[in-house]
Amino acid sequence: SYVLTQPPSVSVAPGKTARITCGGDNIGRKSVHWYQQKPGQAPVEVIYSTTDRPSGIPERFSGSSSGNTAALTISRVEAGDEADYYCQVWDTIIYHWLFGGGTKLTVL
Amino acid sequence: QVQLVESGGGVVQTGGSLRLSCAASGFTFAVSPMHWVRQAPGKGLEWVAFVSHDGSLDSYADSVRGRFTISRDNSRNTLFLQMNSVGGDDTAIYYCARHRDEGSFDYWGQGTLVTFSS
Numbered sequence: 001s002y003v004l005t006q007p008p009s010v011s012v013a014p015g016k017t018a019r020i021t022c023g024g025d026n027i028g029r030k031s032v033h034w035y036q037q038k039p040g041q042a043p044v045e046v047i048y049s050t051t052d053r054p055s056g057i058p059e060r061f062s063g064s065s066s067g068n069t070a071a072l073t074i075s076r077v078e079a080g081d082e083a084d085y086y087c088q089v090w091d092t093i094i095y096h097w098l099f100g101g102g103t104k105l106t107v108l
Numbered sequence: 109q110v111q112l113v114e115s116g117g118g119v120v121q122t123g124g125s126l127r128l129s130c131a132a133s134g135f136t137f138a139v140s141p142m143h144w145v146r147q148a149p150g151k152g153l154e155w156v157a158f159v160s161h162d163g164s165l166d167s168y169a170d171s172v173r174g175r176f177t178i179s180r181d182n183s184r185n186t187l188f189l190q191m192n193s194v195g196g197d198d199t200a201i202y203y204c205a206r207h208r209d210e211g212s213f214d215y216w217g218q219g220t221l222v223t224f225s226s
Contacts, residue, residue: 035153042203042216043145049210063133073203086153090211095167095187097211100125 004087004100011106012077022070022087022101032070033088034063036081037102042084047072074105082107110134110215112204117220118125124196124224130187130217132187137171138162138182141207143191147219154200157189158207179226191222 005023012018022032028033035043045054047063060075064100074081087100123160133144144156144204158167177190178213187204201221205213 025142030126031123031211033210035213042218044216047214050210051126052210054214082155084152088153088212092211095156095158095165096169097213099153099155102152102206 006100006103009104013108018074018077020085021058022100027070028066028090033064034072035086036083038083080108112217114217114220117222119223122224122226126191128189132185137185142187143205145203145205148200194224196224
C-alpha cells in the first residue's frame with residue numbers, strides 16, 4: 001500500500017523559511033494536500049492540489065512536488081505557525097485517502 | 109459560513125456500539141461528499157470513511173471496514189457514523205470533514221471524543 005513519509009519534527013527561527021517534506025513513490029504525479037493543526041484544534045487546510053492556497057491562507061504558505069518528494073514551504077515564519085502539519089493524497093482507484101504521519105514545526 | 113458540528117461521543121464499553129452525528133450548515137449539504145477522519149490521543153490523522161453526495165457510494169479504511177457504517181440524511185443535513193464491535197484502538201477524536209473535488213478536506217468540524225473502555 002502507498003506510504004507517505006514525513007519527518008517527525010522541523011525547527012526554524014522566526015523570520016526564516018521552513019520546509020516540510022512528504023515522501024512517497026512518484027508523489028510528483030499525485031495531487032498533494034496539506035493541513036495545519038494547532039493543539040486542541042481541528043486541522044485546517046493550507047494547501048490543496050499541491051500548490052493552491054484556500055481563501056484566507058497567507059501567501060507565505062506554498063507547496064511544491066517533484067519525483068518522490070512533495071514539500072510545504074512556509075516563508076517568514078511566525079510564532080503562530082507553530083503546529084503539526086500533515087500531507088495527504090487521494091487514491092482515486094480504490095477511493096482511499098491517506099495521511100502522512102505528521103511533522104511538528106517548532107519556532108525557536 | 110460553513111459549519112460542521114459533531115455529536116454523540118462519550119465513553120463506551122469495548123465491544124459496544126455508538127452512533128456519531130455531524131450537523132452541517134452554511135453550504136448545500138446534499139451536493140457535498142463527506143468524510144469521517146479520526147485522531148487517536150497523541151497520534152496522527154487517519155481517514156475512516158467516505159460517502160458520496162447521495163449516499164450511493166461509500167468507502168472505508170481497512171481498519172474499520174465491516175464494523176463501521178457511514179450514512180447521511182440530506183433532508184436533515186446530517187452525516188452519521190455507526191460504530192459497531194468497537195475496541196480500544198478506536199479511541200479517538202472523530203472529525204467530520206467536507207470533501208473538496210480535488211480530493212482534500214476543505215472544512216472540518218471540531219470533533220467529538222470517543223473513548224472505549226473495558
